[in-house]
Amino acid sequence: MGKLVSTLFVTLDGVYQAPGGPQEDTRDGFAQGGWCFPYADDDFGRFISDVFDRAGAFLLGRRTYDIFSGYWPKVTDPEDPVASRLNSLPKYVASTTLTDPDWDGTTVIGGDLAQEVTALKERTDGELQIHGSGALVHSLLGLGVLDTLHLLTFPVVLGAGRRLFRENTTPTAFRDTGGSVTSTGVSIQTYDVAGKPEYGEFELPENS
Numbered sequence: 001m002g003k004l005v006s007t008l009f010v011t012l013d014g015v016y017q018a019p020g021g022p023q024e025d026t027r028d029g030f031a032q033g034g035w036c037f038p039y040a041d042d043d044f045g046r047f048i049s050d051v052f053d054r055a056g057a058f059l060l061g062r063r064t065y066d067i068f069s070g071y072w073p074k075v076t077d078p079e080d081p082v083a084s085r086l087n088s089l090p091k092y093v094a095s096t097t098l099t100d101p102d103w104d105g106t107t108v109i110g111g112d113l114a115q116e117v118t119a120l121k122e123r124t125d126g127e128l129q130i131h132g133s134g135a136l137v138h139s140l141l142g143l144g145v146l147d148t149l150h151l152l153t154f155p156v157v158l159g160a161g162r163r164l165f166r167e168n169t170t171p172t173a174f175r176d177t178g179g180s181v182t183s184t185g186v187s188i189q190t191y192d193v194a195g196k197p198e199y200g201e202f203e204l205p206e207n208s
Contacts, residue, residue, distance in 0.1 A: 002124035004059070004117065006137045007051055007150040008164060009036050015161035016134040019154075024067055025162075032158050039154050043182035049081040051150065055089055056126025059117065061133035062095040068131075069103040092120060094136055114143040121145070134164050141193075142170040148192050149174065155185040173197045 009019040018025040018033030025033060060068065068086065075083035091106045094116075098108050109116045117140065121128050130137055140146045174191035181187050 002056055002121045002128050003147040004121055004145055005127045005148040006130040009152045010164050011154055011156050011158050013157045014163040014165060015158050016164045017161040030161050035156055036154055039184040039186050041183050047188055052081050052085045054127045055085050055129045056124040057090040057128050059092045059128055059130050061136035062098055064132040065093045073103060114145055117145045141172055146193055150190050153187040171197050
């Protein structure tokens with residue numbers, strides 16, 4: 001059975017909206033798109049290439065799918081580690097409105113999301129990967145089907161934008177399985193989902 005693995009870029013204040021460009025996602029008047037660009041370096045590129053090397057299929061939210069399908073099919077270099085896999089491997093889109101996807105290899109899924117995604121994991125050879133798709137990740141975390149999260153935290157605060165772990169996120173514990181920091185200060189951490197949080201209390205020392 002494959003693992004469901006999410007890779008997400010966030011700012012220090014938790015914003016995931018429009019990391020790649022000014023027009024990528026301007027919802028709510030967001031005007032700071034493209035904030036990850038100044039921090040791209042060889043360390044970042046190697047990590048992303050390694051992630052895509054493990055892909056067996058992709059699961060995307062509708063908005064991310066629209067962004068990807070407008071860009072990646074135009075990248076035809078067979079040596080490009082991202083484009084070559086996105087264009088050739090199966091892609092699944094969680095959507096109730098998309099009916100006629102025009103990117104080759106795309107299947108729309110709907111209905112019971114937990115059941116559908118579990119079935120996809122069972123038949124995927126390699127990782128079932130989510131890229132971007134913050135709202136979908138939020139839902140899948142609540143459904144208990146997400147296995148691993150690669151969280152890339154960029155050293156910038158925006159003060160606006162859609163946040164990944166917003167209010168009413170399902171309480172979840174994670175186990176850190178490794179990480180690194182790039183030359184530009186991007187913190188790359190990998191977390192496995194570890195169930196519900198545990199709680200305790202720090203007791204004050206008794207008076208002697």
